[in-house]
Amino acid sequence: MAAAVEAGLRIGSLRGWLPPRLLWPLIAHAWRVCVESGGADALRDLLVESSVPLAQPGPVERACALTSLAERGRLGGASDVVAWGAAVVAWQAIGNLPWLVYALMRQGSxxxxxxxxxxxxxxxxxxxxxxxxxxxxxxxxxxxxxxNRGRVEIWPDEGGAPSASPQGLTAREVEVLALLVEGRSNREIAAALFISVKTVSVHVSNILAKLEVPSRGAAAAAAHRLGLVSAV
Structure with missing residues:
Protein backbone atom coordinates (compact mmCIF):
# COMPACT_ATOMS: atom_id res chain seq x y z
CA MET A 1 0.00 0.00 0.00
CA ALA A 2 2.86 2.38 0.80
CA ALA A 3 4.26 1.82 -2.69
CA ALA A 4 0.92 2.72 -4.25
CA VAL A 5 0.66 5.92 -2.24
CA GLU A 6 4.24 6.81 -3.15
CA ALA A 7 3.48 6.36 -6.85
CA GLY A 8 0.36 8.49 -6.59
CA LEU A 9 2.21 11.27 -4.83
CA ARG A 10 5.00 11.26 -7.37
CA ILE A 11 2.47 11.71 -10.18
CA GLY A 12 0.57 14.41 -8.32
CA SER A 13 3.51 16.44 -7.06
CA LEU A 14 6.05 16.15 -9.85
CA ARG A 15 3.75 16.21 -12.85
CA GLY A 16 1.24 18.67 -11.42
CA TRP A 17 -1.78 16.52 -12.12
CA LEU A 18 -3.46 17.30 -8.81
CA PRO A 19 -4.27 20.73 -7.32
CA PRO A 20 -3.54 21.31 -3.61
CA ARG A 21 -7.18 20.70 -2.61
CA LEU A 22 -6.87 17.12 -3.90
CA LEU A 23 -3.22 16.50 -3.13
CA TRP A 24 -3.24 17.54 0.54
CA PRO A 25 -5.75 14.83 1.62
CA LEU A 26 -3.59 12.27 -0.18
CA ILE A 27 -0.49 13.56 1.59
CA ALA A 28 -2.21 13.43 5.01
CA HIS A 29 -3.32 9.85 4.40
CA ALA A 30 0.11 8.93 3.07
CA TRP A 31 1.79 10.19 6.25
CA ARG A 32 -0.55 7.96 8.21
CA VAL A 33 0.38 4.99 6.01
CA CYS A 34 4.05 5.89 6.35
CA VAL A 35 3.89 5.82 10.15
CA GLU A 36 1.86 2.62 10.35
CA SER A 37 4.13 0.82 7.87
CA GLY A 38 7.26 1.68 9.80
CA GLY A 39 8.25 4.85 7.96
CA ALA A 40 9.76 3.73 4.67
CA ASP A 41 12.59 6.17 3.89
CA ALA A 42 11.62 6.70 0.25
CA LEU A 43 8.01 7.52 1.09
CA ARG A 44 8.99 9.77 3.99
CA ASP A 45 11.44 11.75 1.86
CA LEU A 46 8.90 12.09 -0.93
CA LEU A 47 6.24 13.33 1.47
CA VAL A 48 8.55 16.03 2.79
CA GLU A 49 9.46 16.99 -0.77
CA SER A 50 5.80 17.12 -1.81
CA SER A 51 4.58 19.14 1.18
CA VAL A 52 7.10 21.97 1.44
CA PRO A 53 6.15 24.02 -1.65
CA LEU A 54 2.46 23.19 -1.56
CA ALA A 55 -0.07 25.97 -0.95
CA GLN A 56 -2.76 25.73 1.74
CA PRO A 57 -5.51 27.95 0.30
CA GLY A 58 -8.49 26.58 2.20
CA PRO A 59 -9.54 25.00 5.53
CA VAL A 60 -9.35 21.42 4.25
CA GLU A 61 -5.82 21.91 2.98
CA ARG A 62 -4.80 23.51 6.29
CA ALA A 63 -6.39 20.69 8.30
CA CYS A 64 -4.55 18.13 6.19
CA ALA A 65 -1.28 20.05 6.60
CA LEU A 66 -1.71 20.15 10.40
CA THR A 67 -2.49 16.44 10.43
CA SER A 68 0.57 15.72 8.30
CA LEU A 69 2.73 17.73 10.70
CA ALA A 70 1.36 15.79 13.67
CA GLU A 71 1.98 12.48 11.88
CA ARG A 72 5.59 13.46 11.23
CA GLY A 73 6.03 13.89 14.97
CA ARG A 74 4.53 10.45 15.56
CA LEU A 75 6.98 8.97 13.07
CA GLY A 76 9.80 10.36 15.19
CA GLY A 77 8.41 8.54 18.21
CA ALA A 78 7.24 11.66 20.03
CA SER A 79 3.56 12.21 19.29
CA ASP A 80 2.72 15.83 20.13
CA VAL A 81 -0.43 16.63 22.11
CA VAL A 82 -0.39 20.24 20.93
CA ALA A 83 0.05 19.28 17.27
CA TRP A 84 -2.83 16.82 17.42
CA GLY A 85 -4.92 19.37 19.31
CA ALA A 86 -4.44 21.80 16.41
CA ALA A 87 -5.55 19.11 13.98
CA VAL A 88 -8.62 18.39 16.13
CA VAL A 89 -9.64 22.05 16.09
CA ALA A 90 -9.19 22.22 12.30
CA TRP A 91 -11.26 19.11 11.56
CA GLN A 92 -13.89 20.17 14.09
CA ALA A 93 -14.30 23.49 12.27
CA ILE A 94 -14.74 21.72 8.94
CA GLY A 95 -17.10 19.09 10.31
CA ASN A 96 -15.20 16.15 8.82
CA LEU A 97 -16.08 13.50 11.39
CA PRO A 98 -13.87 10.59 10.25
CA TRP A 99 -10.75 12.74 10.36
CA LEU A 100 -11.93 14.37 13.61
CA VAL A 101 -12.29 10.96 15.24
CA TYR A 102 -8.83 9.98 14.07
CA ALA A 103 -7.25 13.21 15.32
CA LEU A 104 -9.02 12.90 18.69
CA MET A 105 -7.75 9.34 19.02
CA ARG A 106 -4.18 10.44 18.34
CA GLN A 107 -4.57 13.40 20.70
CA GLY A 108 -5.74 11.01 23.39
CA SER A 109 -2.89 8.60 22.77
CA ASN A 148 -6.96 -0.69 26.56
CA ARG A 149 -3.24 0.03 26.41
CA GLY A 150 -3.76 3.18 28.46
CA ARG A 151 -6.25 1.50 30.84
CA VAL A 152 -8.90 4.07 29.97
CA GLU A 153 -12.57 3.13 30.19
CA ILE A 154 -14.17 4.91 27.25
CA TRP A 155 -17.63 3.47 27.96
CA PRO A 156 -17.86 3.49 31.78
CA ASP A 157 -21.57 2.68 31.74
CA GLU A 158 -24.28 1.76 29.26
CA GLY A 159 -25.07 5.40 28.65
CA GLY A 160 -21.58 6.02 27.30
CA ALA A 161 -20.68 8.67 29.85
CA PRO A 162 -18.81 8.71 33.14
CA SER A 163 -20.79 7.72 36.21
CA ALA A 164 -21.62 10.33 38.83
CA SER A 165 -19.45 10.30 41.95
CA PRO A 166 -20.57 9.46 45.51
CA GLN A 167 -19.99 13.14 46.38
CA GLY A 168 -22.84 14.10 44.07
CA LEU A 169 -20.72 15.25 41.15
CA THR A 170 -22.29 14.79 37.76
CA ALA A 171 -20.54 12.89 34.98
CA ARG A 172 -19.42 16.12 33.34
CA GLU A 173 -18.21 17.55 36.66
CA VAL A 174 -16.03 14.48 37.16
CA GLU A 175 -14.45 15.13 33.74
CA VAL A 176 -13.92 18.80 34.56
CA LEU A 177 -12.39 17.89 37.92
CA ALA A 178 -9.93 15.50 36.28
CA LEU A 179 -8.67 18.30 34.05
CA LEU A 180 -8.65 20.76 36.95
CA VAL A 181 -6.41 18.34 38.85
CA GLU A 182 -3.96 18.52 35.93
CA GLY A 183 -3.79 22.29 36.43
CA ARG A 184 -5.78 23.20 33.32
CA SER A 185 -7.31 26.65 33.04
CA ASN A 186 -11.02 27.09 32.31
CA ARG A 187 -10.20 27.89 28.70
CA GLU A 188 -8.09 24.75 28.34
CA ILE A 189 -10.81 22.63 29.93
CA ALA A 190 -13.38 24.12 27.57
CA ALA A 191 -11.22 23.26 24.56
CA ALA A 192 -10.64 19.70 25.75
CA LEU A 193 -14.33 19.01 26.40
CA PHE A 194 -15.77 21.05 23.50
CA ILE A 195 -17.85 23.26 25.79
CA SER A 196 -17.86 27.00 26.49
CA VAL A 197 -15.63 28.70 29.05
CA LYS A 198 -18.75 29.98 30.81
CA THR A 199 -20.06 26.43 31.16
CA VAL A 200 -16.73 25.33 32.62
CA SER A 201 -16.92 28.16 35.15
CA VAL A 202 -20.34 26.94 36.27
CA HIS A 203 -19.06 23.37 36.60
CA VAL A 204 -16.06 24.51 38.65
CA SER A 205 -18.31 26.49 41.00
CA ASN A 206 -20.53 23.43 41.45
CA ILE A 207 -17.51 21.24 42.12
CA LEU A 208 -16.21 23.57 44.83
CA ALA A 209 -19.64 23.68 46.46
CA LYS A 210 -20.18 19.92 46.39
CA LEU A 211 -16.71 19.15 47.70
CA GLU A 212 -17.07 21.96 50.26
CA VAL A 213 -13.71 23.50 49.40
CA PRO A 214 -12.76 27.16 48.82
CA SER A 215 -10.39 26.91 45.86
CA ARG A 216 -9.29 24.95 42.81
CA GLY A 217 -6.18 23.77 44.62
CA ALA A 218 -8.27 22.48 47.51
CA ALA A 219 -10.56 20.74 45.03
CA ALA A 220 -7.57 19.00 43.45
CA ALA A 221 -6.36 17.87 46.87
CA ALA A 222 -9.83 16.60 47.73
CA ALA A 223 -10.02 14.72 44.43
CA HIS A 224 -6.84 12.83 45.30
CA ARG A 225 -7.91 12.23 48.90
CA LEU A 226 -11.35 10.91 47.89
CA GLY A 227 -10.08 8.85 44.98
CA LEU A 228 -12.06 10.84 42.43
CA VAL A 229 -9.18 11.11 39.98
CA SER A 230 -9.22 7.37 39.41
CA ALA A 231 -12.88 7.69 38.34
CA VAL A 232 -11.65 8.88 34.94
Missing amino acids: AGLAAGQRGAATAALRRAAQLARQLGAEPLSAQLNSVA
Missing part, protein backbone atom coordinates in the same frame (compact mmCIF):
# COMPACT_ATOMS: atom_id res chain seq x y z
CA ALA A 110 -0.35 11.43 22.91
CA GLY A 111 -1.98 12.75 26.08
CA LEU A 112 -1.65 9.39 27.79
CA ALA A 113 2.03 9.23 26.84
CA ALA A 114 2.52 12.74 28.25
CA GLY A 115 0.76 11.91 31.52
CA GLN A 116 -2.24 14.13 30.75
CA ARG A 117 -4.76 11.46 31.66
CA GLY A 118 -7.82 13.66 32.16
CA ALA A 119 -7.54 15.39 28.80
CA ALA A 120 -6.64 12.13 27.09
CA THR A 121 -9.69 10.39 28.53
CA ALA A 122 -11.95 13.23 27.39
CA ALA A 123 -10.51 13.07 23.86
CA LEU A 124 -10.86 9.29 23.62
CA ARG A 125 -14.44 9.34 24.93
CA ARG A 126 -15.39 12.06 22.47
CA ALA A 127 -13.80 10.04 19.66
CA ALA A 128 -15.64 6.90 20.75
CA GLN A 129 -19.00 8.69 20.72
CA LEU A 130 -18.41 10.06 17.22
CA ALA A 131 -17.11 6.74 15.91
CA ARG A 132 -20.25 5.04 17.18
CA GLN A 133 -22.41 7.65 15.43
CA LEU A 134 -20.52 7.03 12.19
CA GLY A 135 -20.63 3.26 12.52
CA ALA A 136 -16.88 3.33 11.89
CA GLU A 137 -15.88 -0.11 13.14
CA PRO A 138 -12.19 0.03 12.13
CA LEU A 139 -11.75 3.34 13.95
CA SER A 140 -13.66 1.99 16.94
CA ALA A 141 -11.33 -1.01 17.04
CA GLN A 142 -8.29 1.30 16.99
CA LEU A 143 -9.83 3.41 19.75
CA ASN A 144 -10.44 0.36 21.91
CA SER A 145 -6.82 -0.70 21.40
CA VAL A 146 -5.50 2.73 22.46
CA ALA A 147 -7.86 2.83 25.45
Whole structure:
Protein backbone atom coordinates (compact mmCIF):
# COMPACT_ATOMS: atom_id res chain seq x y z
CA MET A 1 0.00 0.00 0.00
CA ALA A 2 2.86 2.38 0.80
CA ALA A 3 4.26 1.82 -2.69
CA ALA A 4 0.92 2.72 -4.25
CA VAL A 5 0.66 5.92 -2.24
CA GLU A 6 4.24 6.81 -3.15
CA ALA A 7 3.48 6.36 -6.85
CA GLY A 8 0.36 8.49 -6.59
CA LEU A 9 2.21 11.27 -4.83
CA ARG A 10 5.00 11.26 -7.37
CA ILE A 11 2.47 11.71 -10.18
CA GLY A 12 0.57 14.41 -8.32
CA SER A 13 3.51 16.44 -7.06
CA LEU A 14 6.05 16.15 -9.85
CA ARG A 15 3.75 16.21 -12.85
CA GLY A 16 1.24 18.67 -11.42
CA TRP A 17 -1.78 16.52 -12.12
CA LEU A 18 -3.46 17.30 -8.81
CA PRO A 19 -4.27 20.73 -7.32
CA PRO A 20 -3.54 21.31 -3.61
CA ARG A 21 -7.18 20.70 -2.61
CA LEU A 22 -6.87 17.12 -3.90
CA LEU A 23 -3.22 16.50 -3.13
CA TRP A 24 -3.24 17.54 0.54
CA PRO A 25 -5.75 14.83 1.62
CA LEU A 26 -3.59 12.27 -0.18
CA ILE A 27 -0.49 13.56 1.59
CA ALA A 28 -2.21 13.43 5.01
CA HIS A 29 -3.32 9.85 4.40
CA ALA A 30 0.11 8.93 3.07
CA TRP A 31 1.79 10.19 6.25
CA ARG A 32 -0.55 7.96 8.21
CA VAL A 33 0.38 4.99 6.01
CA CYS A 34 4.05 5.89 6.35
CA VAL A 35 3.89 5.82 10.15
CA GLU A 36 1.86 2.62 10.35
CA SER A 37 4.13 0.82 7.87
CA GLY A 38 7.26 1.68 9.80
CA GLY A 39 8.25 4.85 7.96
CA ALA A 40 9.76 3.73 4.67
CA ASP A 41 12.59 6.17 3.89
CA ALA A 42 11.62 6.70 0.25
CA LEU A 43 8.01 7.52 1.09
CA ARG A 44 8.99 9.77 3.99
CA ASP A 45 11.44 11.75 1.86
CA LEU A 46 8.90 12.09 -0.93
CA LEU A 47 6.24 13.33 1.47
CA VAL A 48 8.55 16.03 2.79
CA GLU A 49 9.46 16.99 -0.77
CA SER A 50 5.80 17.12 -1.81
CA SER A 51 4.58 19.14 1.18
CA VAL A 52 7.10 21.97 1.44
CA PRO A 53 6.15 24.02 -1.65
CA LEU A 54 2.46 23.19 -1.56
CA ALA A 55 -0.07 25.97 -0.95
CA GLN A 56 -2.76 25.73 1.74
CA PRO A 57 -5.51 27.95 0.30
CA GLY A 58 -8.49 26.58 2.20
CA PRO A 59 -9.54 25.00 5.53
CA VAL A 60 -9.35 21.42 4.25
CA GLU A 61 -5.82 21.91 2.98
CA ARG A 62 -4.80 23.51 6.29
CA ALA A 63 -6.39 20.69 8.30
CA CYS A 64 -4.55 18.13 6.19
CA ALA A 65 -1.28 20.05 6.60
CA LEU A 66 -1.71 20.15 10.40
CA THR A 67 -2.49 16.44 10.43
CA SER A 68 0.57 15.72 8.30
CA LEU A 69 2.73 17.73 10.70
CA ALA A 70 1.36 15.79 13.67
CA GLU A 71 1.98 12.48 11.88
CA ARG A 72 5.59 13.46 11.23
CA GLY A 73 6.03 13.89 14.97
CA ARG A 74 4.53 10.45 15.56
CA LEU A 75 6.98 8.97 13.07
CA GLY A 76 9.80 10.36 15.19
CA GLY A 77 8.41 8.54 18.21
CA ALA A 78 7.24 11.66 20.03
CA SER A 79 3.56 12.21 19.29
CA ASP A 80 2.72 15.83 20.13
CA VAL A 81 -0.43 16.63 22.11
CA VAL A 82 -0.39 20.24 20.93
CA ALA A 83 0.05 19.28 17.27
CA TRP A 84 -2.83 16.82 17.42
CA GLY A 85 -4.92 19.37 19.31
CA ALA A 86 -4.44 21.80 16.41
CA ALA A 87 -5.55 19.11 13.98
CA VAL A 88 -8.62 18.39 16.13
CA VAL A 89 -9.64 22.05 16.09
CA ALA A 90 -9.19 22.22 12.30
CA TRP A 91 -11.26 19.11 11.56
CA GLN A 92 -13.89 20.17 14.09
CA ALA A 93 -14.30 23.49 12.27
CA ILE A 94 -14.74 21.72 8.94
CA GLY A 95 -17.10 19.09 10.31
CA ASN A 96 -15.20 16.15 8.82
CA LEU A 97 -16.08 13.50 11.39
CA PRO A 98 -13.87 10.59 10.25
CA TRP A 99 -10.75 12.74 10.36
CA LEU A 100 -11.93 14.37 13.61
CA VAL A 101 -12.29 10.96 15.24
CA TYR A 102 -8.83 9.98 14.07
CA ALA A 103 -7.25 13.21 15.32
CA LEU A 104 -9.02 12.90 18.69
CA MET A 105 -7.75 9.34 19.02
CA ARG A 106 -4.18 10.44 18.34
CA GLN A 107 -4.57 13.40 20.70
CA GLY A 108 -5.74 11.01 23.39
CA SER A 109 -2.89 8.60 22.77
CA ALA A 110 -0.35 11.43 22.91
CA GLY A 111 -1.98 12.75 26.08
CA LEU A 112 -1.65 9.39 27.79
CA ALA A 113 2.03 9.23 26.84
CA ALA A 114 2.52 12.74 28.25
CA GLY A 115 0.76 11.91 31.52
CA GLN A 116 -2.24 14.13 30.75
CA ARG A 117 -4.76 11.46 31.66
CA GLY A 118 -7.82 13.66 32.16
CA ALA A 119 -7.54 15.39 28.80
CA ALA A 120 -6.64 12.13 27.09
CA THR A 121 -9.69 10.39 28.53
CA ALA A 122 -11.95 13.23 27.39
CA ALA A 123 -10.51 13.07 23.86
CA LEU A 124 -10.86 9.29 23.62
CA ARG A 125 -14.44 9.34 24.93
CA ARG A 126 -15.39 12.06 22.47
CA ALA A 127 -13.80 10.04 19.66
CA ALA A 128 -15.64 6.90 20.75
CA GLN A 129 -19.00 8.69 20.72
CA LEU A 130 -18.41 10.06 17.22
CA ALA A 131 -17.11 6.74 15.91
CA ARG A 132 -20.25 5.04 17.18
CA GLN A 133 -22.41 7.65 15.43
CA LEU A 134 -20.52 7.03 12.19
CA GLY A 135 -20.63 3.26 12.52
CA ALA A 136 -16.88 3.33 11.89
CA GLU A 137 -15.88 -0.11 13.14
CA PRO A 138 -12.19 0.03 12.13
CA LEU A 139 -11.75 3.34 13.95
CA SER A 140 -13.66 1.99 16.94
CA ALA A 141 -11.33 -1.01 17.04
CA GLN A 142 -8.29 1.30 16.99
CA LEU A 143 -9.83 3.41 19.75
CA ASN A 144 -10.44 0.36 21.91
CA SER A 145 -6.82 -0.70 21.40
CA VAL A 146 -5.50 2.73 22.46
CA ALA A 147 -7.86 2.83 25.45
CA ASN A 148 -6.96 -0.69 26.56
CA ARG A 149 -3.24 0.03 26.41
CA GLY A 150 -3.76 3.18 28.46
CA ARG A 151 -6.25 1.50 30.84
CA VAL A 152 -8.90 4.07 29.97
CA GLU A 153 -12.57 3.13 30.19
CA ILE A 154 -14.17 4.91 27.25
CA TRP A 155 -17.63 3.47 27.96
CA PRO A 156 -17.86 3.49 31.78
CA ASP A 157 -21.57 2.68 31.74
CA GLU A 158 -24.28 1.76 29.26
CA GLY A 159 -25.07 5.40 28.65
CA GLY A 160 -21.58 6.02 27.30
CA ALA A 161 -20.68 8.67 29.85
CA PRO A 162 -18.81 8.71 33.14
CA SER A 163 -20.79 7.72 36.21
CA ALA A 164 -21.62 10.33 38.83
CA SER A 165 -19.45 10.30 41.95
CA PRO A 166 -20.57 9.46 45.51
CA GLN A 167 -19.99 13.14 46.38
CA GLY A 168 -22.84 14.10 44.07
CA LEU A 169 -20.72 15.25 41.15
CA THR A 170 -22.29 14.79 37.76
CA ALA A 171 -20.54 12.89 34.98
CA ARG A 172 -19.42 16.12 33.34
CA GLU A 173 -18.21 17.55 36.66
CA VAL A 174 -16.03 14.48 37.16
CA GLU A 175 -14.45 15.13 33.74
CA VAL A 176 -13.92 18.80 34.56
CA LEU A 177 -12.39 17.89 37.92
CA ALA A 178 -9.93 15.50 36.28
CA LEU A 179 -8.67 18.30 34.05
CA LEU A 180 -8.65 20.76 36.95
CA VAL A 181 -6.41 18.34 38.85
CA GLU A 182 -3.96 18.52 35.93
CA GLY A 183 -3.79 22.29 36.43
CA ARG A 184 -5.78 23.20 33.32
CA SER A 185 -7.31 26.65 33.04
CA ASN A 186 -11.02 27.09 32.31
CA ARG A 187 -10.20 27.89 28.70
CA GLU A 188 -8.09 24.75 28.34
CA ILE A 189 -10.81 22.63 29.93
CA ALA A 190 -13.38 24.12 27.57
CA ALA A 191 -11.22 23.26 24.56
CA ALA A 192 -10.64 19.70 25.75
CA LEU A 193 -14.33 19.01 26.40
CA PHE A 194 -15.77 21.05 23.50
CA ILE A 195 -17.85 23.26 25.79
CA SER A 196 -17.86 27.00 26.49
CA VAL A 197 -15.63 28.70 29.05
CA LYS A 198 -18.75 29.98 30.81
CA THR A 199 -20.06 26.43 31.16
CA VAL A 200 -16.73 25.33 32.62
CA SER A 201 -16.92 28.16 35.15
CA VAL A 202 -20.34 26.94 36.27
CA HIS A 203 -19.06 23.37 36.60
CA VAL A 204 -16.06 24.51 38.65
CA SER A 205 -18.31 26.49 41.00
CA ASN A 206 -20.53 23.43 41.45
CA ILE A 207 -17.51 21.24 42.12
CA LEU A 208 -16.21 23.57 44.83
CA ALA A 209 -19.64 23.68 46.46
CA LYS A 210 -20.18 19.92 46.39
CA LEU A 211 -16.71 19.15 47.70
CA GLU A 212 -17.07 21.96 50.26
CA VAL A 213 -13.71 23.50 49.40
CA PRO A 214 -12.76 27.16 48.82
CA SER A 215 -10.39 26.91 45.86
CA ARG A 216 -9.29 24.95 42.81
CA GLY A 217 -6.18 23.77 44.62
CA ALA A 218 -8.27 22.48 47.51
CA ALA A 219 -10.56 20.74 45.03
CA ALA A 220 -7.57 19.00 43.45
CA ALA A 221 -6.36 17.87 46.87
CA ALA A 222 -9.83 16.60 47.73
CA ALA A 223 -10.02 14.72 44.43
CA HIS A 224 -6.84 12.83 45.30
CA ARG A 225 -7.91 12.23 48.90
CA LEU A 226 -11.35 10.91 47.89
CA GLY A 227 -10.08 8.85 44.98
CA LEU A 228 -12.06 10.84 42.43
CA VAL A 229 -9.18 11.11 39.98
CA SER A 230 -9.22 7.37 39.41
CA ALA A 231 -12.88 7.69 38.34
CA VAL A 232 -11.65 8.88 34.94
